[in-house]
Structure formats: C-alpha cells, structure tokens
Amino acid sequence: MDARQILKDHITKSVELTDAQFDGFYACFKHESFKKGQMLIREGDAVTRExxxxxGCLKTYFLNDELRMTILQFAMPTWWASDYDALYNRHPAAVIVDCVANAEVLSISTDDRERICHEIEAIGHFFRWRTNRGYAASQRRLLSLMTNDTRKRYEDLLEQYPTLFQLVPKHLIASYLGVSRETLSRLYHSSR
Amino acid sequence: MDARQILKDHITKSVELTDAQFDGFYACFKHESFKKGQMLIREGDAVTRExxxxxGCLKTYFLNDELRMTILQFAMPTWWASDYDALYNRHPAAVIVDCVANAEVLSISTDDRERICHEIEAIGHFFRWRTNRGYAASQRRLLSLMTNDTRKRYEDLLEQYPTLFQLVPKHLIASYLGVSRETLSRLYHSSR
DNA sequence: GGTCTTATGTGACTTACATCACAATTTACG
DNA sequence: CGTAAATTGTGATGTAAGTCACATAAGACC
Known part of the structure; x- marks a missing residue:
C-alpha cells in the first residue's frame, strides 16, 4: 500500500473529502525516509514540522542532566510524532525524535497545516479531532501513571500494544513506562 | 468584568473576530453558577459539554477502587475543564469535575462547538490552538512526572502557580502532584 | 562464522516515599 | 463565640523500586 493510500485511509476514518480536496491536502506533505538511529528532530532545533x-517506528525522548533517557512516546505506522511543545509554542526542541527502526514518514509544516485547514474546513475538523484524541490519550496516560502500580501499567501496555514488545527493545519500553530495565525484566518474568 | 468580556479577551489572544462573529460564538454558551462542592460532571455521566x-476554581479527579482521589487538573479563571476522554470519545465519564470554591462558568456543547467551528473558521483555529496548547502542557506534565523528583515537581508548581497554593487546600495539591499529604507537608516545611 | 556490541537477567543493598497513628491547628457552621 | 469538622504536622515503620555490579544471551557487523 502506498503513502497516499495510507494517509487517505487514515483521514477518511473521521472526515469525508472529495478527491480534489484530498489531492490538495496530500500535496502539503513531504515524503521522507530515515535509517534506524537517524534523528528527525534534535534537541535545540527549531521545530516546524510534524x-x-x-x-517503521519512531521514539520521542528527553535526556536529563545525567543523560538518562525518558521516552515520551513511540510512533508506529499511522501515528504522528513531533516535539509538540516546541511546535505549538514556537521554541527550540527540548526532546529528540529518532528512529527505532528504518522508517518512512510524511511530514507537514505548521504553516501548510493551518493554510489547508483554512481552505478546507473538513481538514480543520480532522486536526481538531486528532488533537482532541491525542489530548485525551495523554490524560489517560497521566492518570494511569498516578493511580496504577508498576505491574498494572506494564500489563496494560502489553495488552494494548502487544506488537510494541516485538518491535522495540525492552530497555526502551522500560524507559517509556518510567521504570528501570531491571524492574521491567523482573515484571516480565514473574508474569509468565 | 462580565462574562462576555472575559471570554472575548480570552479568545482574542489568538484570533481576530468581528463583533458579529463573537456574538454568534457567545450565543452558543450557557452561563451557570455552582457552589463549592457541587459537581458539574459525575462518574458515569454522558459528557456533552466543556x-x-x-x-472560582474547579477540580477534575478520579477515584480508584479504594476511593483514593487523584486530581488530574485544577481549573482557575480562563481555564477549561471537562472529562475530555469521555467528551471526545463519547463514553461515560470516568472522572469527576466539581467545585473547590463557588464558581461561575460558561459551558458549550460539542455539537455547538463543531457547528460554530464549521461556520467561522477563526473559531476552528482557536480551538485547534487551545487543544494544541493543552496537549503540549499535558506532555510537559508527563515528562515532569517521569523525570523530576518530588521536591522539584513541588517547587516547579509553586513557582508556576503560586496562587493555587492560596486557593486550594494542600491535601488537594498533594493529590494533584501524586504524593501523600504528609510528604507535601514535609517538603513544604523543609523549603522555608 | 567470529567477534564485538547491545540487550537482558539476577542478586544484594539502598532509599524515597507511603502508611499508620496520634496530636495540633485552622476553618466552617450554627 | 463555641464547637465540630477539616486540615495539617510529626514520628515511627514498612516496602516497592532503583542502583550497582557482574554474568549471560542475543544481535549486528565485518
């Protein structure tokens, strides 16, 4: 399945577009390929694209003063990624986005996104829908982090994204869950 | 300052509207008053408004199986509140929204919001802008929760929202930070 | 296919915070 | 203004998870 069809399937889950409207939307995107380990966004970059x-698979992560990695999110096919804080508030990137595996992506700038939203209201609706869902997901994750113990959060992630455990090394999953790799190893083996 | 002017000041921070456009937008809202302790959203409610x-001040919180409270967010004047997961994904409320102090609010339904966004593109832009910022704030909070220790998170909150510490009992702030009220008390007294 | 690098597992020890219980202080209400 | 309820403070104790160090296994690369 090609890039155009993947995006079309994704967007038509929530809005209806004519072929001409979709063509106009698709024309805003740049098609890019990256190798495992390559960075799409570096710390300090001006961020203008998502x-x-x-x-493939991306990860968005933060490095603290001791260069300890904390993963904010993974991005598997049909997911979106950027440093959203930098993107929306127009300041330099504080997090890094790179490739856990070789990846192909479509990228769009904020200016193009706002222009096309202005021209085609259904695209505006799509992006409100998508960001609303992202916000709700982020709130659920916050809640889970504050109310569930380590084992529960691990089990929930395994149940909700089993493929993630095949695509991604466990020490990265530990970092996403906010636990040490030793703790994840112990949870993994006591649940089998 | 009256309700209409507060909302107008709020929205014109990010978009320009004609008076007629703003009138149309303002007409979508219902003006409501609540007493301290009153609930705007109960667990299990269908959620159709934000x-x-x-x-005044609201709080959005979750009760676990042991009826332990975890506060997801506070909402002071010019902030927005709802159960966003339930609102956007159309399922019953999993969290509760109530008043920490007597409050006056303007509320709008999702249907009215989408209709007015469709009619006035600038309103669509406003809501994308607002949700984008909310999403970025939520990501920053997630990151802080996972990378900073308890003292740092407490000090950051005190610096960023000093008025919150005047408006809201400390045991509620502890619940928002995800620590026990004893731990917050200890941090509070060792930082003076 | 061998070697080097990366990932994972495990045991021992440390620690930040929760929990519990009780006391003191502050706030709210009649 | 007095009393009851709510909030906050404090000491002692327990525990889940982190850290450290080392070993083993798996994967990548030449």
Whole structure:
C-alpha cells in the first residue's frame, strides 16, 4: 500500500473529502525516509514540522542532566510524532525524535497545516479531532501513571500494544513506562 | 468584568473576530453558577459539554477502587475543564469535575462547538490552538512526572502557580502532584 | 562464522516515599 | 463565640523500586 493510500485511509476514518480536496491536502506533505538511529528532530532545533509514520517506528525522548533517557512516546505506522511543545509554542526542541527502526514518514509544516485547514474546513475538523484524541490519550496516560502500580501499567501496555514488545527493545519500553530495565525484566518474568 | 468580556479577551489572544462573529460564538454558551462542592460532571455521566471558568476554581479527579482521589487538573479563571476522554470519545465519564470554591462558568456543547467551528473558521483555529496548547502542557506534565523528583515537581508548581497554593487546600495539591499529604507537608516545611 | 556490541537477567543493598497513628491547628457552621 | 469538622504536622515503620555490579544471551557487523 502506498503513502497516499495510507494517509487517505487514515483521514477518511473521521472526515469525508472529495478527491480534489484530498489531492490538495496530500500535496502539503513531504515524503521522507530515515535509517534506524537517524534523528528527525534534535534537541535545540527549531521545530516546524510534524511527522505521520508510514512504516517503521519512531521514539520521542528527553535526556536529563545525567543523560538518562525518558521516552515520551513511540510512533508506529499511522501515528504522528513531533516535539509538540516546541511546535505549538514556537521554541527550540527540548526532546529528540529518532528512529527505532528504518522508517518512512510524511511530514507537514505548521504553516501548510493551518493554510489547508483554512481552505478546507473538513481538514480543520480532522486536526481538531486528532488533537482532541491525542489530548485525551495523554490524560489517560497521566492518570494511569498516578493511580496504577508498576505491574498494572506494564500489563496494560502489553495488552494494548502487544506488537510494541516485538518491535522495540525492552530497555526502551522500560524507559517509556518510567521504570528501570531491571524492574521491567523482573515484571516480565514473574508474569509468565 | 462580565462574562462576555472575559471570554472575548480570552479568545482574542489568538484570533481576530468581528463583533458579529463573537456574538454568534457567545450565543452558543450557557452561563451557570455552582457552589463549592457541587459537581458539574459525575462518574458515569454522558459528557456533552466543556466548561470555561469565569470565577472560582474547579477540580477534575478520579477515584480508584479504594476511593483514593487523584486530581488530574485544577481549573482557575480562563481555564477549561471537562472529562475530555469521555467528551471526545463519547463514553461515560470516568472522572469527576466539581467545585473547590463557588464558581461561575460558561459551558458549550460539542455539537455547538463543531457547528460554530464549521461556520467561522477563526473559531476552528482557536480551538485547534487551545487543544494544541493543552496537549503540549499535558506532555510537559508527563515528562515532569517521569523525570523530576518530588521536591522539584513541588517547587516547579509553586513557582508556576503560586496562587493555587492560596486557593486550594494542600491535601488537594498533594493529590494533584501524586504524593501523600504528609510528604507535601514535609517538603513544604523543609523549603522555608 | 567470529567477534564485538547491545540487550537482558539476577542478586544484594539502598532509599524515597507511603502508611499508620496520634496530636495540633485552622476553618466552617450554627 | 463555641464547637465540630477539616486540615495539617510529626514520628515511627514498612516496602516497592532503583542502583550497582557482574554474568549471560542475543544481535549486528565485518
């Protein structure tokens, strides 16, 4: 399945567009390929684009003063990624986005996004819908982090994204869950 | 300052509207008053509205199986509140929204919001802008929760929202920070 | 296919915070 | 203004998870 079709399937889940409207939308995107380990966003970068994943997997992470990694999110196919704080508030990137595996992405700039939203209201609706869902997901994750113990959060992640455990090394999953790799190892083996 | 002017000041921070456009937008809202302790959203409710705070303070919280409270957010004047997961994903409320102090709010339904966004593109832009910022704030909070220790998170909150510490009992702030009220008390007294 | 790098597992020890119980202080209400 | 309720403070104790160090296994690369 090609890039255009993947995006079309994704967007038509929530809005109806004519072919001409979709063509106009698709024309805003740049198609890019990255190798495992390559960075799409470096700390300190001006962030003007967000990325829709076609294949592979990205991770968005923060490095603290001791260079300890904390993963904010993964992005599998049909997920979006950027440093959203930097993107929306127009300041330099504080997090890093790179490839856990070779990836192909479509990227769009904020200016193009706002222009096309202005021209085609259904695209505006799509982006409100998508950001609303992202916000709700983020709130659920916050809640889970504050109310569930380590084992529960691990089990919930395993149940909700089993493929993540195949795509991604466990020490990265530990970092996403906010636990040490030793703790994740212990949870993993006591649940089998 | 009256309700209409507060909302107008709020929205014109990010978009320009004609008076007629703003009138159309303002007409979508219902003006409501609540007493301290009153609930705007109960667990299990169908959620169809979100609330813009004019005065007072709200809290959004979750009760676990042991009826332990975890506060997801506060809402002071010019902040918005709802159960966003339930609102956007159309399922019953899993969290509760009530008043920490007597409050006046403007509320708008999702249907009215989407209709007015469709009619006036600038309103669509406003809501994308607002949800984008909310999403970025939520990501920052997630990051802080996972990378900073308890003292740092407490000190950051005190610096960023000093008035919250005047408006809200400390045991509620502890619940928002995800620590026990004893731990917050200890941090509070060792930082003076 | 061998070697180097990365990932994972495990045991021992440390620690930040929760919990519990009780006391003191502050706030709210009649 | 007095009393009851709510909030906050404090000491002692327990525990889940982190850290450290080392070993083993798996994966990547030449």
């Amino acid at each position: 990325y829709f994943v076609l294949s | 609330y813009f705070v004019l005065s």
